[in-house]
Amino acid sequence: MAEDGTIYYTNGLPVPDTPAPGEEPEFWKETDVVGKRTPRVDAYERVSGTAVYPSDIKLPNMIYGAILRCPHAHAKVKKVDAGRAEKMPGVRALITGDSPEAGGLKWKYRGYSGPLFDAHCRFEGEVVAAVAADTPYQAWDAVHAIDVEYDVLPHVVDHNLALTGKAPEVHDQGNLAGTDEYERGDVAGGFAEADVVLEQNYETGCQLHTPMELHGCVADWEGDRLTIWESSQGVYAVQSVLSGILGMPLSKVRVIGHYMGGGFGSKLWPGKYTVLAALMAKQAARPVKMILTREETFLCVGNRPPNTMRLKAGVKKDGTLTAFDFECIGPSGAYPGGGTEIVDWLVRDLYQCDNVRCLSRDVYIHAGTARPFRAPGHPQGSWALEQMMDDLAEKIGMDPIELRLKNIPSISQGRGIPYTRTGLKDCIERGAERFGWKDAVKRAREQNRSGSHIKRGVGMGACLWIVGGGGPPSTVVIKLFRDGSVNLNMGASDIGTGTKTIMAMVAAEELGVKPDVIQIEHADTGTTQYATPSGGSKTVPTEAPTVRNAAIDVKRQIIQMAAEDLGAPAVDLDYEGSEIVSMKDKSKRIQVTDVSGLKKRGVVIGVGYRGPNPKNKSVNPFAAQFCELEVNTKTGEMKILRFLGAHDSGRVMNRLTYDNQVFGGIVMGIGFGMTEFRQLDANQTGKLCNRNWHDYKLPTALDVPVDMESLPIEIDDPEANNTGAKGLGEPVTIPTASAIANALYMATGIRFTKAPVHPMEMRRRLSAGKEG
């Protein structure tokens, strides 16, 4: 315990007023801690290797699990013979569809429930059996010794063939997983009044989830209590799924996920592997560690589904958009996973247009099931919409930026309610100015007239993200100890985005303490409070106001206690960080650590809840990104020279991690637009061809520009929540690829409607000409 109380406090910095009980806190006008460039509170642990990730967990007597997966895109398991494997050295647990432990257990997808071990394997990578043994090597040797007889069946893995009637049916009811229709206004009328109508087909590749830390867990039983260490975006989501499948009370399932190495949507839920680890840990009466191999994760932890889209758009000569007609097809995979989900949202909502029709058809194929992938649907829809906007602008002889600025909506048209604030105009305008749009266009055109085979282009794309305002529920507990140090307790996971650091900054701002005084306990269903998974760009706008409310609860209690010590009414007292001071009589003051109630109890506990979002208003982040690049028209090689991301995500909470989010999103967008695609052996086996980091090509450091700039467009949004923060993690990757495509068009005169545009595709199109 520190003797010198001052070392904990940000002395000299003002502390926000403490609202009276029952009153809502005021929106921060200015902040002193929040918004600054603040290194992560756990940076040293992460960099030095002392941070313990689920992959690092090692328990006494722990054994290792491995899974036998179906090697066929479509097959029925006729017989599983594990006799040889069971007798192999080190094997302590083995489970197949015939095991009593698996009997009756159901695995759920969205609106679909099937047996945990389904003899009808509808994708390569479906679970057939699992083993746990003393070493990982023994476990894998045993897996390879399990003999399985398959009845290999015809497959369909191309979503464009799924509904043709010629494809085998993935499910008895057919290959249509779902249809979504939307219409507003008079679309035919809209096209009739247009001066220009364009129609174009677009295609995007399938992006596979491949976060740095592999998917997996450690499962351990103590009597009838199960503890799971899972690499997860949300420990409460894992708890809920496990308790549901195993029929256990929530209180008996403890899930811990302090550190995790990336999720991007693929770790919003546990996998079958988690259940198998728990079952085998029970069988063996030992903890089981089950970390998937990289190859397995390529097959079964989800993807951004490929989409085939058609967009027809009408515009008047003055730039008024008259109609959009959008169609989209995409695969959920083998089970419902959102094959076309919110792909159409940008068409519905981004630009002012009275007449819109959208039709999405989600289909089943014999491949891994889709999962949310950083801004589900949006980069795909953006690929179509933003290229179409540029084409419309060209046809009516308008600058693409002008056309977008002409069509800034004042309300969320997709919902029919206003935005709390929209930064779309500012993102486009100020981004273009900062980027030097006009000069860059001029420079590119000059170079392209020079006769050099190295062509240059600049392009941009704008976006919003469908959600990003966060919302209830969330509960946070803040403990103020008698020495003035603080413990912040929240259930939310920090998935590498810097959540913990931002929450420490929020608590520091409100309590007048230094952020490093705050110890964070998080992501543990046994000891921390309920939170929804970190996803949807909602963690900061959900948790930050909750942390603020918890800190205010602490302050109110301390003020109440100080009132007794000082003999002054609580309403007269101001919480100034290290001291409580009477506003009427400044000589009446007491150190927080001297407050007798705190000294006696040893700790004061504040509880914060996330309040409701504004009624009938939509909270959304907005953005515009700008790109300059070069194309070698002899070889098809491309080089991105620079990128700028202008993002309105409300208040910037930590400028350091804010900028890193922007850069990371652009990098991922470059992967989506230029390097990454799932290659299935569609015409022969349906199996995945690229299942390692060489064949599945993530962009390397040399594929992304050194010159990346983040330009925050900070607009006060007091209606959004009491911190004014909106989500950032997803919008940062939405318009990246479309900005690239628009720049490629300027460089080559070719519309690249098929993503990704890698050198092979570039060279193909340069040869095939504009129509190819």
Add this chain to the structure above:
Amino acid sequence: MLPQFSYVRPETLKDTVKHLNVPGAAAHAGGTDLIGCLRDGIMQVNKVVSLNALPDLHGIRETADGGLLIGAMTTITEVSESPLVRRKYPGLAQGASEVAGPQLRNQGTIGGNLCQKPRCWYYRGEFNCLRKGGDNCYALDGEHLFHAIFGHDRICVITHPSDTAPPLVALGAKVRIIGPEGKRTIPVANLHVSPADNVRAETVRKQGEVITHIELPRPPENLRSSYRKVRARRSWDFALAGVALALEMDGDRVNKSRVVLSGAAPVPWRSQPVENAISNRRLNAETIEKAARAVVEGADPLPGNMYKLDLFKGLIEEELYTVSRELR
């Protein structure tokens, strides 16, 4: 997961050859390729023979006749950064610097680079393809975006993955091999095996044979060598198309030339049509245009890799224009 194997680290070449001269033995140099092959189970190996304890296989030295002798265990980084290599054979230094990424170049060796297994995703995947002992080449009728347009005879359409072999062939390098029957020295140009000759082998090495050194002849006067590689991403990737040039110049005339392509064929592919188009000619626009047309003579592209035709044309054009600009 790696399969079970025994591991030996002999200290003499004699012991090395003895250990390697049994079925299922594999030489371990840098291991960057071997370990992946073992993990993927693409070959049956029960004994790994480390070359690490062998003396004399390491380093680069100048020979009496002004050439170079490179030990097979010399790392790719050492080759790419060697002042000797850079001065005498810039094409080899460039080839080495284009291999994979920095970590792999630090670990991988020049001998290993020449003996790499192909990177075809069917060969590396769970497909019992022709090269692994199966009945057919999956890439031929399947997904062959990255595959060969020359020399495959529609048998097996891999491309040879090495970035150092093309410049070595262009520079007239030889490899010293030691084996159960003694030593032999062969041109790098004869090291690799086309599918028509043997679809199950990548090099002519027999059981028990190991490469010990690479010999480079004294560079001729006015030699101009280079290597240029085009790939899908800018690091850690194999060639979509590459070209090694070794030109003996006389002013703006090309006296003699050797042109070897990567990313083109199951073996480093010497392009005689390009050599014929430029040898004994002035390197002007007309010559370059002819050479660019010549590079795809005899190509047999597949439906999914037709883009490689214009890619090779563009590459030859760009490279030869670079040479001609240097002459000015």
